[in-house]
Amino acid sequence: MEAKCVLGYITVSHPPTRRRLNTPKRAVPAEPPSLKLEEFLRLNAPDDLAALTYAIAKSSVDVWDSIPFKTGLLTGSNPSGDAQKAIDVFSNDLFVEALTSTGHAAEVASEEMEEPVASKGGVSVAMDPLDGSSNVETNNPLGSIFGFYSRRLPASGRSLVGALYVTYGTMLTLTFSFGKGVHRFVALREGAAMSFQLLGVNLKLPDRPEVYGFGGSRKEWVDAAARFWASLDGRGLRNRYCGTFVGDYNQVLARGGIFSYPALVNKPRGKLRVLFECAPMAYINEQAGGYASDGTKNMLDVAPSGLAETSPLYIGSAGLVREVEQSLSSA
Numbered sequence: 001m002e003a004k005c006v007l008g009y010i011t012v013s014h015p016p017t018r019r020r021l022n023t024p025k026r027a028v029p030a031e032p033p034s035l036k037l038e039e040f041l042r043l044n045a046p047d048d049l050a051a052l053t054y055a056i057a058k059s060s061v062d063v064w065d066s067i068p069f070k071t072g073l074l075t076g077s078n079p080s081g082d083a084q085k086a087i088d089v090f091s092n093d094l095f096v097e098a099l100t101s102t103g104h105a106a107e108v109a110s111e112e113m114e115e116p117v118a119s120k121g122g123v124s125v126a127m128d129p130l131d132g133s134s135n136v137e138t139n140n141p142l143g144s145i146f147g148f149y150s151r152r153l154p155a156s157g158r159s160l161v162g163a164l165y166v167t168y169g170t171m172l173t174l175t176f177s178f179g180k181g182v183h184r185f186v187a188l189r190e191g192a193a194m195s196f197q198l199l200g201v202n203l204k205l206p207d208r209p210e211v212y213g214f215g216g217s218r219k220e221w222v223d224a225a226a227r228f229w230a231s232l233d234g235r236g237l238r239n240r241y242c243g244t245f246v247g248d249y250n251q252v253l254a255r256g257g258i259f260s261y262p263a264l265v266n267k268p269r270g271k272l273r274v275l276f277e278c279a280p281m282a283y284i285n286e287q288a289g290g291y292a293s294d295g296t297k298n299m300l301d302v303a304p305s306g307l308a309e310t311s312p313l314y315i316g317s318a319g320l321v322r323e324v325e326q327s328l329s330s331a
């Protein structure tokens with residue numbers, strides 16, 4: 001699963017243009033080059049991860065298009081007891097089919113399924129096919145999260161060989177890492193079809209943290225997390241919380257800061273699932289120069305014993321996360 005080569009770009013944060021640079025491998029572009037996802041993957045990803053990523057990209061367009069039409073609640077609930085919407089099940093089934101069809105998935109485990117779907121490839125995929133679906137009505141951003149594991153699931157984040165998240169917001173973007181930096185592509189219309197164009201390479205958390213967002217109810221947080229949260233305004237950070245992990249983390253990556261779904265007094269293992277949410281995002285965050293913790297150790301070292309195991313999560317700028325880790329351990 002070694003990457004073939006990694007382009008020497010620096011971070012690009014402007015919208016993409018369609019202009020093609022002649023020497024993309026050496027020049028520091030004044031404008032981002034027009035580079036399609038297929039080409040980037042061909043040059044920078046092992047074949048299996050490239051195929052899985054491209055399958056996710058194509059399906060994410062269908063998910064995005066379908067969100068307005070599949071918002072109704074179903075009668076069932078997922079293995080964690082969350083109410084399921086038609087869009088949750090639709091996204092789940094679409095991604096399972098797309099991933100297994102590549103021939104590269106060994107199994108696909110999902111927050112929406114009791115058991116993984118077995119397949120014939122070598123990469124175990126864990127996914128939250130539609131993160132934040134309770135926010136559909138309020139038109140907040142939604143997301144999808146994928147972890148690519150080299151071992152059978154459940155496994156710790158140390159077995160991740162790549163991770164990816166999709167944002168369904170003002171833009172449909174894919175942000176991913178295969179262990180050599182974090183890169184981002186945006187979906188653009190090309191006639192009737194969509195194509196994914198380069199939006200940024202080697203994304204890094206800014207040095208100066210600006211924003212924070214904590215999930216759950218303040219009165220339920222453990223004291224040390226609540227005290228840390230209360231100190232952030234006074235240090236010039238702004239509270240920005242949308243209630244979708246992907247959306248909340250995405251702005252931490254752009255502006256620096258911290259996102260947490262902390263340990264709760266009556267739910268010390270928090271809410272977010274290790275395999276499907278915490279570890280894949282921790283992997284991307286670490287590649288972007290940040291740090292993620294369960295409150296006592298690196299999130300990537302948490303070894304879940306079951307598919308749906310949850311963990312408290314503190315993720316974002318390394319200094320802030322280490323600080324909250326310290327407060328929690330001395331509490």
Ligand code: AFP
Binds near residue numbers: 130131135214244
């Ligand atoms: P849904 O997928 O049920 O909307 O839950 C979203 C989520 O798992 C995660 O994306 C958020 O960070 C977290 O829940 C928000 O939970 P609170 O509503 O308790 O803050």
